[in-house]
Amino acid sequence: MNGPSLEATPQQQRALERFYYYEARLLDNRQYQQWLALVSPEIRYLMPSRVNVMVDNRARGKEEMISVDRELEGPDSLGCPIREEGYIHLMVRAERAFKINSWSENPPARTRRIVGNVELVGQRGEELSVLSNFHLYYARPGGESCVYSGQRRDVLSPAEQGYTIEKREVIMDYANIEVPTLGLLF
Amino acid sequence: MRVSELVNEDASLVSRRCWSDAGVYELEKRGIFRRAWLFLGHESQIRNPGDFVQAYMCETPVILARGMDGGLHASVNSCTHRGLPVCRADHGNTKRFICPYHNWSYSVEGNLVTIPQESAVANKPDKAVLGLKQVPRVASWRGMVFGCFDENVESLEDYLGDMRFYLDAFFERFPGGIEFLGAPHRWVINANWKLPVENQLGDVNHGAFLHSAIIPREAQDLIEELGFSAVTRAGHGATFRLMPQGAPVDEVAWGMEGMGGMFGGAEVQEYLREIQSHAAERVGDIRARMKGLTYGIYPNLSFLWSNTSFKVSHPRGPGKVEYWSWAVVPADAPDSIKRVLRTNYSSFFGPAGILEQEDSEVWVQQFQGSNIDFADDRPYYYGLGLGEEAPHPELPGLVSVTANEFYARHFFRRWRDELQAVEGQS
Ligand code: FES
Ligand SMILES: [Fe+2]
Numbered sequence: 001m002n003g004p005s006l007e008a009t010p011q012q013q014r015a016l017e018r019f020y021y022y023e024a025r026l027l028d029n030r031q032y033q034q035w036l037a038l039v040s041p042e043i044r045y046l047m048p049s050r051v052n053v054m055v056d057n058r059a060r061g062k063e064e065m066i067s068v069d070r071e072l073e074g075p076d077s078l079g080c081p082i083r084e085e086g087y088i089h090l091m092v093r094a095e096r097a098f099k100i101n102s103w104s105e106n107p108p109a110r111t112r113r114i115v116g117n118v119e120l121v122g123q124r125g126e127e128l129s130v131l132s133n134f135h136l137y138y139a140r141p142g143g144e145s146c147v148y149s150g151q152r153r154d155v156l157s158p159a160e161q162g163y164t165i166e167k168r169e170v171i172m173d174y175a176n177i178e179v180p181t182l183g184l185l186f
Numbered sequence: 187m188r189v190s191e192l193v194n195e196d197a198s199l200v201s202r203r204c205w206s207d208a209g210v211y212e213l214e215k216r217g218i219f220r221r222a223w224l225f226l227g228h229e230s231q232i233r234n235p236g237d238f239v240q241a242y243m244c245e246t247p248v249i250l251a252r253g254m255d256g257g258l259h260a261s262v263n264s265c266t267h268r269g270l271p272v273c274r275a276d277h278g279n280t281k282r283f284i285c286p287y288h289n290w291s292y293s294v295e296g297n298l299v300t301i302p303q304e305s306a307v308a309n310k311p312d313k314a315v316l317g318l319k320q321v322p323r324v325a326s327w328r329g330m331v332f333g334c335f336d337e338n339v340e341s342l343e344d345y346l347g348d349m350r351f352y353l354d355a356f357f358e359r360f361p362g363g364i365e366f367l368g369a370p371h372r373w374v375i376n377a378n379w380k381l382p383v384e385n386q387l388g389d390v391n392h393g394a395f396l397h398s399a400i401i402p403r404e405a406q407d408l409i410e411e412l413g414f415s416a417v418t419r420a421g422h423g424a425t426f427r428l429m430p431q432g433a434p435v436d437e438v439a440w441g442m443e444g445m446g447g448m449f450g451g452a453e454v455q456e457y458l459r460e461i462q463s464h465a466a467e468r469v470g471d472i473r474a475r476m477k478g479l480t481y482g483i484y485p486n487l488s489f490l491w492s493n494t495s496f497k498v499s500h501p502r503g504p505g506k507v508e509y510w511s512w513a514v515v516p517a518d519a520p521d522s523i524k525r526v527l528r529t530n531y532s533s534f535f536g537p538a539g540i541l542e543q544e545d546s547e548v549w550v551q552q553f554q555g556s557n558i559d560f561a562d563d564r565p566y567y568y569g570l571g572l573g574e575e576a577p578h579p580e581l582p583g584l585v586s587v588t589a590n591e592f593y594a595r596h597f598f599r600r601w602r603d604e605l606q607a608v609e610g611q612s
Pocket of ligand 2: 392393396397541545
């Protein structure tokens with residue numbers, strides 16, 4: 001994304017932040033069924049994998065030489081993104097938490113998300129393209145606690161509860177993956 | 187501690203120290219990883235001269251490259267001057283690897299090409315003997331490239347032996363063979379390297395229990411009903427279902443049971459049926475009916491047929507592994523179909539996998555249990571199905587029901603013998 005964000009109205013900015021705070025609260029409170037209601041049945045939920053690439057000599061001295069997007073093996077690549085999910089995947093992940101034989105959720109992790117840097121960067125009809133950053137503290141009984149850091153590139157459409165998430169691409173800031181799983185709801 | 191105290195004669199008892207002892211780990215390096223064929227990469231990743239990928243042989247970083255001569259070269263990624271890695275990218279194409287410290291440069295085959303400081307000194311070093319250390323044996327079978335630090339190792343074909351029968355049931359299904367997609371997913375798990383290996387070598391029986399929140403009981407019943415476990419040689423194993431003659435194509439065809447196969451649309455399903463319709467002529471009747479589950483190739487390569495992924499468990503000490511995995515697809519599939527089929531892997535496996543999340547957690551906990559004090563008189567029980575495996579008229583190796591843990595007993599017998607062979611040597 002290049003250039004400054006769109007000039008959102010104060011109401012629009014407040015509505016977006018209100019939505020993201022609500023979403024973070026639902027996830028931290030493990031209200032995953034309510035969270036699913038914020039998600040479109042057609043959602044594309046993506047997480048590119050992040051690769052150490054060779055420096056392109058021709059790009060020397062230019063910003064594109066070290067651009068984040070060069071490091072991503074995303075959905076259009078012929079690499080392998082870490083996640084390319086639809087509603088059914090998110091549903092399986094959400095529903096699993098409510099089964100007593102779900103060992104990776106039992107006892108459940110304690111999480112706390114801080115969402116910020118909310119920027120409206122595009123608008124097409126009713127659909128909004130919005131960036132946000134997150135830090136997520138994660139502590140799982142029996143394991144080491146850790147911090148997840150990343151950016152979300154969302155497409156939202158207006159809905160009764162604020163918005164519906166039509167698409168989410170999560171850019172994780174990992175160099176080496178040393179967290180228990182990248183399969184959380186970010 | 188003697189190796190003979192770690193694993194009993196029939197390997198039905200395996201000591202906790204096998205998993206957690208630092209001395210045992212050093213023996214594993216010398217007895218196993220310095221002598222075995224280790225997986226480095228797939229030829230589809232390095233098609234053109236100058237292409238390279240990173241690999242590891244145990245903890246030793248290796249560059250696997252396609253040389254300007256078209257041949258395969260494996261060089262230790264460590265500068266002969268002061269030891270820095272000369273290559274930092276996961277993959278790419280290059281003419282030279284240039285070491286950051288003093289800019290010695292190496293060809294993609296690993297030969298030392300320039301020493302910038304050379305012109306300022308009178309005695310010129312002999313560059314011919316200062317190249318990157320070469321992995322002395324490199325060989326490829328069906329595009330799978332392996333390396334070995336032991337010059338006298340048996341041929342790769344002999345090493346794989348009858349595992350080739352089971353691997354070909356997959357590889358030979360596709361007219362163009364298979365292809366690895368992108369850089370491997372690699373992540374760190376605080377576990378011992380052998381547990382991911384054992385899990386993929388034949389432990390399909392944890393599915394109904396550990397994964398019971400996801401895997402429906404009926405699917406597991408089918409595995410138990412139609413499932414076989416085969417050991418072609420100690421340490422190599424395959425588990426698979428043998429579908430009944432005349433089973434509907436949608437139930438037999440590879441790829442159908444994954445998320446991409448199920449939800450990826452009609453085009454993908456047509457493609458998978460088409461492959462299956464030629465399976466018998468390509469791999470014969472019995473292998474056409476094979477629907478694989480998990481495979482293991484000694485010591486640390488795994489193939490998860492059901493979710494089409496190759497994996498390597500790279501040790502990083504007794505209590506840490508760097509786990510690598512790749513999505514694998516038919517090489518001649520259209521790109522759009524490759525993109526759908528890779529989700530057969532990534533939906534359930536890899537660093538965000540719904541099932542992998544459950545597996546890696548128990549691997550961590552098994553290491554913790556292996557590292558506790560005052561329980562050494564309670565070795566782990568590996569005796570399920572002891573002695574119940576037998577030759578089979580149509581399937582190579584020893585064959586049994588999937589609940590028989592003979593795959594793990596055979597692994598640990600070979601493991602014990604290979605450690606014993608180097609015990610007391612330095
Ligand atoms: S360490 Fe590589 S050039 Fe000096
Ligand atoms: Fe598993």
